Amino acid sequence: MTTVNEAAWELLRRHGMTTVFGNPGSNELPFLAGMPEDFRYVLGLHEGAVLGMADGFAQATGRPAFVNLHAASGTGNAMGALTNAWYAHTPLVITAGQQVRSTIGQEVMLSNVDATLLPRPLVKHAAEPTCAQDVVRTLSQALHTATLDPAGPVYVSVPYDDWSAEAGTDTAHLLERRVTIGGGLAEAEIARLAGVLDAATAPVLVLGPDVDSARANDDAVVLAERLGADVWVAPSASRCPFPTVHPAFRGVLPASVTGITERLTGHDVVLVIGAPVFRYHQYDPGEYLPTGTRLLHVSCDPGEAARAPMGDAVVTPIGPAVAALAKAVTPRPEPERWAAAGDTDVARLPDAAAGDAGSERLVAADVLATLDALAPEDAVWVNEATSTVGDFWAAIRMRRPGSYYFPASGGLGFGMPAAVGVQLADPERRVIAVIGDGSANYGITALWSAARYRVPVVFVILSNGTYGALRGFATKLDALNAPGLDVPGIDFVALAEGYGVPAGRASTLADLRTAFETALAAQTPVLIEVTTEALARM
Incomplete structure (x- = not known):
């Protein structure tokens, strides 16, 4: 007898979806206990980081990524990250564990009440199979739906007692299916x-x-x-x-x-x-x-x-x-x-002494120009320093496809986990994540995953002690007296080291050059905290 669990893993294998991003709960354990040895499980400490890693991985590979969340609570934690995936047209198959089928209507603990409504409108399709024998077909529909234009996330809630049920003979047809779309314009x-x-x-x-x-x-x-x-x-x-x-x-x-x-x-x-x-x-x-x-x-x-x-x-x-x-x-x-226009492919390496005088903080444009001048030509950049976007595009030279990723809806928490996912998907190119100190706190737990799986991302935290983009809007809206605009006193070096990531601080451009060159030579993740001015081009 082939179980639903066995047939589901085989379906994923046939479509090359052998990496699972997740943070498990009790409802997910019966599914995960059957995971074959040729699959890789990437654990995130928070569901926002889980979905962000999967988002980056799927965007970088161009193929759907598989996500496993915990019922309603885990789905809720991932909703902010799901917003970015929706607007990025990222193909994700998101599964969530559901309580035992016969108890769902009682709303027992950890039930996913109205599971198909929970993730909307941020998914192309949401489903809960009508019976155990429909689980594999529902997963098949989900992965095809996720990849057809426009690509996007799809959500499936599965009662955990379904996994041990018999799959049925029709499953074999699902394993051979392929769905393609027409080639182009007339x-x-x-x-x-x-x-x-x-x-x-x-x-x-x-x-x-x-x-x-x-x-x-x-x-x-x-x-x-x-x-x-x-x-x-x-x-x-x-x-x-x-x-x-x-x-x-x-x-x-x-x-x-x-x-x-x-x-x-x-x-x-x-x-x-x-x-x-x-x-x-x-x-x-x-x-x-x-x-x-x-x-x-x-x-x-x-x-x-x-x-x-x-x-x-x-x-x-x-x-x-x-x-x-x-x-x-x-x-x-x-x-x-x-x-x-002349030669636009020329590096601009600022004078290393520029950061040594006149200010305790570096100018973001000089920091980015330094990173650009020293980075590999095929570097992949993940950017979530939202107040320095203008400086980023002015400084960073990008030549190849798949060189840049930014939160598609502006939802914070994408950058750090997405960088881990992109690096997992594209190990031949070095991923450099430029993250604002305000943004970093939304995805900081991704550092643990980077350390755990030795994912060699270089994280550069631009630390100015404020929500720079928010302060920019406050200036435009005459709302500078609003509370909550600043985030002083965060030690990202200590945080990184606590998660197992080597880290250092750069207060001059000379410090930054040394730290960045050392980080690029490492085979592990590294974090560099750079103290920067509060104002930059948006």
Whole structure:
């Protein structure tokens, strides 16, 4: 007899999902007790860190990650991190243990009451199998749903007595199933879009995180070069879809109506690929587009296409669409402004003595420039220093796909666990996590997982004693008298060492250079706390 437990593990194995991220409770033990030896269990000390690690792992591999949470309480602890996964289109199969099936209606201790409603609206689908024999089919539906465009998290609650039940003979069909989606746009639609772009006098590209998810970065470069079009990254960028060292790169659009309109002025056609149109943040009303500007939108998410306030949208897989458009547009001469920009791939290593005088704290821009100059060219950056985002994009040179990760919804707690997950997924490239001191406290337990599994992330904590992004908004909103803006007195070196991670403090750029070079040479996680000025570019 094949049990539900055995069939479920085999289903996961067939789909290459042999890493489990979790924090177990009593309801999950019957499932986990049957885990085969070829599977790897990654323990997190808090469910937010568990989901953050899985989020980073899935984004870096491009494949679904498997998460096991504890009933309603564990799911609740993970909801903040789930927000980022939802907006990042991260394929996650999230399971939660449920009490014995016959007792659920009694709402006994640790029941997941109304389990399918609990994670909504932050999942594509949520289910609790109607009987034990439907568990494996429900898991199969979950993993296919998670990966189909637009990818995203899916949630399954399983009563723990189901795992020992007989699976049934139909399970064999589930193990062989594959679900794929159509390859791309029809030729007529490609020709239409290419015709609009060819007729444009000054086209511009706005690229979003789904370009990087689809690994369409190289085709995006070809498209920009053939069009002679400048390239902006969509607001609140959670990934880097275009090499920042390319002369066409103009930076990240601000998350405001007026700010975007100002930067798009002078362009008659705006092509947005792989991003919403647009994810605004600060309230700065104005006209959505400059007068006379037309917007085209290519998205893998029908929801994004439907809710946009302007533009003509096409819903299609991103990778094939970018490749097809790059081939279809008519080549133009390289713009003179690109040549005038000079070599943009030049390191800027600040004077090491700059941090030795005049202030007890370093300037964030100098810290980031130092990290960039010393980091490997193929480094992967995980950023959750939210008050220094502008400085980050100005300093850090990113050349390859999969080089940047940032919380897609702005929910804090992503950075430290996501860095662990990304490094587990991509061990050949070094992951550098740049984390604000306010953000770090939301995911600090990820340090234990990094130490436990010897995941060699370099964590750089920018410590300014305040919630920098929040203080920036308080300035704009005339709310500097609000409480809770500062977080002084936290010793991250002591915290890291308590979790088993070697750590040190840098108060000068010379200290930082030495500490960072030592960290890069290590085969274990290392944390560097850097004292920085409170104000930086957002």
